[in-house]
Amino acid sequence: MTDAPVLLPEGAELPDGLLAAFWEYERALMANDLPALDALFAPGPDTLRGDAGGVLLGHDAISAFRKGRGGSPQRTILAVHVRPLGKDTALVVAVTAPLSGGRGQQTQLWQRDAAGWLVHAAHVSLPAPAITSTVWRTVGTPLVAPTGSGPLDGQTVAVKDLFALEGHAVGGGVPAYLAEQGPSARHAAAVRALLGAGAAVQGIAQTDEFAYSIAGRNPHYGTPPNPAVVGGIPGGSSSGPASAVAMGQASIGLATDTGGSIRVPASYQGLWGLRTTHGAVDPDGLLALAPSFDTVGWLTREPRVLRAAAAASLDGARQLPLSPRFAIAPAVVGRASPRVREAFGAAMEVFESSGLLTDLAEVELGDVDELFETFRTIQGAEAWETHGDWIDAHPGALGADIAARFAWASQLDPATVAAARVRRAAARTHIETALDGRILLLPSASSTAPSTTADAVQIEATRAATLRLTAIAGLAGFPALSAPVLSVAGDPVGLCLVGPRHSDLALIGVGELFAAAMR
Amino acid sequence: MTDAPVLLPEGAELPDGLLAAFWEYERALMANDLPALDALFAPGPDTLRGDAGGVLLGHDAISAFRKGRGGSPQRTILAVHVRPLGKDTALVVAVTAPLSGGRGQQTQLWQRDAAGWLVHAAHVSLPAPAITSTVWRTVGTPLVAPTGSGPLDGQTVAVKDLFALEGHAVGGGVPAYLAEQGPSARHAAAVRALLGAGAAVQGIAQTDEFAYSIAGRNPHYGTPPNPAVVGGIPGGSSSGPASAVAMGQASIGLATDTGGSIRVPASYQGLWGLRTTHGAVDPDGLLALAPSFDTVGWLTREPRVLRAAAAASLDGARQLPLSPRFAIAPAVVGRASPRVREAFGAAMEVFESSGLLTDLAEVELGDVDELFETFRTIQGAEAWETHGDWIDAHPGALGADIAARFAWASQLDPATVAAARVRRAAARTHIETALDGRILLLPSASSTAPSTTADAVQIEATRAATLRLTAIAGLAGFPALSAPVLSVAGDPVGLCLVGPRHSDLALIGVGELFAAAMR
Known part of the structure; x- marks a missing residue:
């Protein structure tokens, strides 16, 4: 672990004790030694730690995050670039090789005081997974190509896993249910409307089990991230479509709202969301929850995209x-x-x-x-x-x-x-x-x-x-x-x-x- | 753009001129003003810039990268955290909001000399796409579940887009060809062997067009990354399976080798790769290139996984x-x-x-x-x-x-x-x-x-x-x-x-x- 090359600018000197602290941090991280990790991060409200989930501010928030995640992925260190900034300060950039493949980067600002060397800011990058499985069940490039051209040209749709897609089974957020379903013979009416107006289906997005929740916490697939609120739940039941749109992984979430399943994730994630008039969008090909309340609708980042999706799907007359x-x-x-x-x-x-x-x-x-x-x-x-x-x-x-x-x-x-x-x-x-x-x-x-x-x-x-x-x-x-x-x-x-x-x-x-x- | 909140530790003072330099950099980045960006990064061999593609070392490498990428994604800045480190040094951590959705982070080490404030190190995170379309055509959680249990339990397979998967069309790296294919009636023999031994299919991975190349540069789907060589081509034609495995997005690449299509990407990306004895693995369900040379094989990070995949697929007798x-x-x-x-x-x-x-x-x-x-x-x-x-x-x-x-x-x-x-x-x-x-x-x-x-x-x-x-x-x-x-x-x-x-x-x-x- 400690045999990675340490790279310094020519003529620069390694500050005394810095590398020992760096490697002690690495040891503690790999062992998930929480007290040691807490001790190596500077106390107080100004310590920063950022990763793909967002920026955490303050020692306590960072400590709570570490408690919650149950350990960091195992890795080796490939190279350590040190940039001394005076006797008691240094930036340390490590290239990491997770044991599960890929490359990562860890940038740390270390400062020394009476307590020794402490991390005051950190920025961590891990390799991305093949698919964000909390958000998506299946993703393609695209999964379904547009059937027409029109106002939705270039838009990509995250389809809540309640709508039929030709050749794919409907899962409803329940793996045991999915396992028993065969591929659908044709697309749901709401899908056909979007494809015909030029949109492509990016993939099938996760939902709370049978859409019977507004939280967005699926016990089988996990909780999608909420990019607008670091550590916040995404809202549901249209959690996958909403997070996909908020994360920029699709531009339209095709979703349903029975008791708030579009409005709540839209609210939690800062999106535009429309629950339509009951009965105004044909529910053909939709796995129902409570038919006298179920409605089809959309989540978007931009109101003009919401308007175009709605206009393509509603009877204008x-x-x-x-x-x-x-x-x-x-x-x-x-x-x-x-x-x-x-x-x-x-x-x-x-x-x-x-x-x-x-x-x-x-x-x-x-x-x-x-x-x-x-x-x-x-x-x-x-x-x-x-x-x-x-x-x-x-x-x-x-x-x-x-x-x-x-x-x-x-x-x-x-x-x-x-x-x-x-x-x-x-x-x-x-x-x-x-x-x-x-x-x-x-x-x-x-x-x-x-x-x-x-x-x-x-x-x-x-x-x-x-x-x-x-x-x-x-x-x-x-x-x-x-x-x-x-x-x-x-x-x-x-x-x-x-x-x-x-x-x-x-x-x-x-x-x-x-x-x-x-x- | 410049109305994002600037957050400083209590009692800290903003170094003179730092914010002006920060915002000038942001302006240049959004305008893809290459001379201005080059001027704001410190000259010399020690300047660092890292992102998901790896760490670049030296002003020239960073400048060449910027020339090649054709502009950074447009974004707004949501918050700017400044950590002054003396009069002439500061760490600046910006939370970014790409216009295409999601959140990013940019950590910069700024230092002032006679030339003014310059970036000496930067670490940039962008939100991940729904699917790395250079690597994958379709991905699931998994896309195909195992049919048996055995030595490949827990392994995930990136299937080169030449092998039949039930319910999915074979594309061969050529979109016009893909558009004309119907779903396959059953899995290719090589896929069945892996599924039966406990592996799941993670997804369908990209290939050079009709596998007739060793470069890994598909003009339709792009060039997959090579995590082992920053800015290097991945090697082909099994580029998608190889990059998927090297990136940690699958543990086995199911691939083919006619004239080097497994060995070359294995070599370029530091993987284990086996081209099998011609005829030893049943080519049933494989889109051929040159049948008297075509062979089936695998790419892995670990030799034990390669051995298990080979043992599950070859006739031991x-x-x-x-x-x-x-x-x-x-x-x-x-x-x-x-x-x-x-x-x-x-x-x-x-x-x-x-x-x-x-x-x-x-x-x-x-x-x-x-x-x-x-x-x-x-x-x-x-x-x-x-x-x-x-x-x-x-x-x-x-x-x-x-x-x-x-x-x-x-x-x-x-x-x-x-x-x-x-x-x-x-x-x-x-x-x-x-x-x-x-x-x-x-x-x-x-x-x-x-x-x-x-x-x-x-x-x-x-x-x-x-x-x-x-x-x-x-x-x-x-x-x-x-x-x-x-x-x-x-x-x-x-x-x-x-x-x-x-x-x-x-x-x-x-x-x-x-x-x-x-x-």
Whole structure:
């Protein structure tokens, strides 16, 4: 390990003790000796460590990251370039050879004080894997070529693993389910629409198990990264399409939204996301979750790409214009976290002063908890109707969280479900009447992306609050746009615009006005 | 652009002029203003720049790299962390947001002298693409699951795009050809052997067009990286499998060798590579090039994995042991470059002093140019027989180099080919007699990997010399192992061991002895 060549500029002298510290760090890294690694990184809030996952700031954040990762990949050091910067400072650039192949680079700024030589900044590069398996199931160059040419020429699509692709099986985020599926005979309708407009399918992207979650944590394939929030969960269930787009590995995520599965990852990752009017995009070739809520939609980095994807997929003759009339529902917004409410409130003031909110009404949409309960009861009943037989026949196929959710759904008694359906009919009428064609403004999620290390209680609290925000559009069958307009301490939160049925395309235009006002 | 937050440790002072230099560098980078970029990097041999492609040393190498890449991806800067290290030195860590999505990091060491602030070291990370399209055509998690369990459990295979995979088309490195192929009905025999022994198929890897090259430069899919030689070509035609294995994106490259297509990329990238005895592995499901020379083989990082892949694929009953009797053919070795000859000679001395070469004979295998001419005439005739009709029907489908090679092949007159076949029969007898069961030792290639920026004349000279080394095994139908044993100035060169027919497995064991002697 210590026989790698040490390369110094001609005439430069190796600072005393530096190499010993460097090799001690390497030993500790390979042994995952956390106390030794912590001791070799400078204490305090200014120590930096960056890799493909982002830049961590401060000794404590770096230490927590090390605890969480369970060891660094084993490697040898091929060369050590030292650039002395005075007696007590040096930059050390090491070329690394991971035992699993490829080459890496580690750049460290070392400084010596009374405690000895310590790392004050580090930048680590590892070789990339063949495929980011948390994000993708299959990727091609492209996987499916466009069938036409048009406004989506040059765009690449990450297809959520719920949509049929000719020649490929649908996996639904569940390996045991995937193993039993044969190749689809033809592309889903939503895929055909994008291919015909010039887009290529880059690959099949991961989803939460059967799309029955908004977290983006698949126990079989892992948790996709969230490039907008270092260490944050990606949001789900369209986690793969969202992360693929946020990472620049695709320009369009083709996804679904039943109870927030597009809006939540869009919010957590700073993307544009559109849940379409229920029924406006043909679900042919889509693996359902809860058909009376399931909708098709897209995630993009740029609103013009979202508009082009939506225009290629929606029936233009049914699309309706929008008037600039807005509403807020304080009881709904009140379920967001204090910091998100604050960010939302501040944005509303900006919109107001930009003249966007000349017609803004406060509305009351019904008891928020009851609306959510109505939503989740019907969703659960339909989800069990869709997947119950398969789940019963495959015990142990699902991770604990989603298995528990389905188990709860399997216990719903018919009378409870029937009562929820009656309440939903009333709620739809009430929401439609209360909004009266206005665009409802609210945060897309109750918080920024929780940390991947958050405990189950925190995640569940966030989920319960967020679903109370997202259930409104689901119950009403309304389209909802999440625009990357708000932020809390640098982390994104979406501004959600819920419009009347078939205002999908018009909503994107309105969202762009709000985004422009915040610039 | 210049409104990104600048973050300093509490109480630290921003060195005068540093930020102006930082932003001027950013402006020059975005504008691809090469003179300005060159001026902002410190002159001399000690300036460092590293990215996923490796570490470049010296102002000139960095400048040449910049000229070759044609501009850096456009980006914005999200945050600038400055760590002053005295009045005239600072580390600057920038978090970047490429316009194409994802996040990057740029770490720079700036120092001020009379010329002002200059970058002395830089480490750049860009977000990874969904798929390294120079290396892969399609990748999965895995793409094909194992069908059995055995010595290849846990291994992942990069399948050269010549082998049939059920449900996938064979592309042969030619997009126009791929577009006309339907999915294969079943896996190629060589794929089935690996799947049955426990390996999974990671994906379909790129090849030179119709495998008719040893360079590894596909005009449609680009040139795969060579992680062992910064800026070096990967070698071909098994370029994708070789680079996938060298990069750690697969552990086995399933490949073919007609005139060096496994041995050359193994040599250039420091891998183990085995060309098998002609006919020893069933070519069922393989897109042929020149059937009387085509062989199946593998590329790996570790010899034990190579041995396991070979053992799973070869008929053990036909395999023969080897005696430690060796030969060198000075007229063949003489075609290698002076530096490779020198490395080969030095290694031979080590082997000698290690007691490995107690029985070493000098042999004469025939006129080297004539042997090569015999090889390339028959190869060309067969290649045209295989692909001529398709190429005639698809003008413009091939890049200029390979198109010219096929055009030459199409002009071979039957009498010339018949004469070559007569010469081949004589050559086979002569080589077999001269070697008399000995293992021929020679360099796997005439040089280390040429630079991607080498001109066509240099590449052609290297190719002509290397083919004179590799043609011997091709003509004789002998197995040939390339072991990563030699090096020239840090760049790998393979030691090639050519054994008698059906000594494939035994050759790997002998190769390991030579590798051990060089450690």
